[in-house]
Amino acid sequence: MIKPLLLSLLVTAVIAVPQSGNCRCRPEDSCWPSQKEWSALNNTIHGNLVAVRPVASVCHQAEYDAKACSTITGLWSDSAWRSSQPGAAQWENWEAWPERNQSCYVGSPQNAVCGQGRISLYSVKAHSASDIQQAVRFASAHNLRLVIKNTGHDFLGRSTAPESLQILTHGMTDVQIVDDFVPKRSVKSEGPAVTIAAGVQLPQMYAAVAKHNRTVIGGSSHTVGIRHILQITHG
Numbered sequence: 169m170i171k172p173l174l175l176s177l178l179v180t181a182v183i184a185v186p187q188s189g190n191c192r193c194r195p196e197d198s199c200w201p202s203q204k205e206w207s208a209l210n211n212t213i214h215g216n217l218v219a220v221r222p223v224a225s226v227c228h229q230a231e232y233d234a235k236a237c238s239t240i241t242g243l244w245s246d247s248a249w250r251s252s253q254p255g256a257a258q259w260e261n262w263e264a265w266p267e268r269n270q271s272c273y274v275g276s277p278q279n280a281v282c283g284q285g286r287i288s289l290y291s292v293k294a295h296s297a298s299d300i301q302q303a304v305r306f307a308s309a310h311n312l313r314l315v316i317k318n319t320g321h322d323f324l325g326r327s328t329a330p331e332s333l334q335i336l337t338h339g340m341t342d343v344q345i346v347d348d349f350v351p352k353r354s355v356k357s358e359g360p361a362v363t364i365a366a367g368v369q370l371p372q373m374y375a376a377v378a379k380h381n382r383t384v385i386g387g388s389s390h391t392v393g394i395r396h397i398l399q400i401t402h403g
């Protein structure tokens with residue numbers, strides 16, 4: 169089982185774009201983007217758009233692949249691996265869509281249908297602020313449901329949603345350490361600080377600051393993606 173997690177800094181959220189009562193565009197609707205439009209989005213983000221299937225799809229029906237299924241089975245309870253996958257949530261219950269009887273588990277029979285469930289249909293594997301801007305603009309222009317997955321460490325399952333476009337920030341791992349942090353519009357130094365990109369997880373940050381003999385007081389769960397500019401102390 170996935171270990172109970174000790175810290176719940178919620179780092180993911182559904183972006184709500186109010187549409188005065190209108191529902192989001194769904195795949196069967198005429199407003200749903202054409203292949204050409206998805207390709208155009210893909211071009212603006214350097215080919216980092218992926219069509220997502222639940223991670224366990226390789227264990228079922230036409231998508232069955234014995235080797236891949238065996239790998240997935242071994243990784244199924246690995247929360248760090250789950251945090252990196254567009255087609256997995258941190259807790260498997262959020263992958264299923266019970267109202268539609270859609271789920272996709274490694275343990276179910278090979279001939280069971282692998283339902284998409286609440287797994288996003290597309291993912292923008294973001295590497296820059298510009299990738300994120302393109303995804304948000306695309307979602308806004310087409311009235312798509314948009315979710316952000318940083319690590320998926322969200323007890324309420326908000327890093328995934330049915331028929332959505334996902335922004336996966338896992339690949340954004342920049343860490344910058346300064347000895348003398350002066351906030352914008354201030355002249356006063358706040359001392360040493362670290363600025364981290366949207367996909368940095370706690371262990372990565374601890375290791376990065378430790379190289380500079382510094383310590384950040386954060387949490388202990390290895391899948392938590394942390395945000396904010398943090399003040400750090402000498403180690």
Ligand SMILES: *[C@@H]1O[C@H](CO)[C@@H](O)[C@H](O)[C@H]1NC(C)=O
Nearest residue numbers: 207210214215216217218219
């Ligand atoms: C996006 O482009 C890349 C590179 O050309 C391609 O490998 C990938 O399949 C494309 N994604 C989609 C959803 O078509």
Ligand SMILES: *[C@@H]1O[C@H](CO)[C@@H](O)[C@H](O)[C@H]1NC(C)=O
Nearest residue numbers: 268269270271279280281282
């Ligand atoms: C739900 O899906 C399962 C597995 O595909 C199937 O056996 C079952 O009959 C379905 N139930 C309903 C109510 O559709």
Ligand SMILES: *[C@@H]1O[C@H](CO)[C@@H](O)[C@H](O)[C@H]1NC(C)=O
Nearest residue numbers: 377378379380381382402403
């Ligand atoms: C960190 O501390 C160790 C032990 O005092 C020292 O050898 C090393 O040079 C320090 N590294 C930095 C980056 O300050």
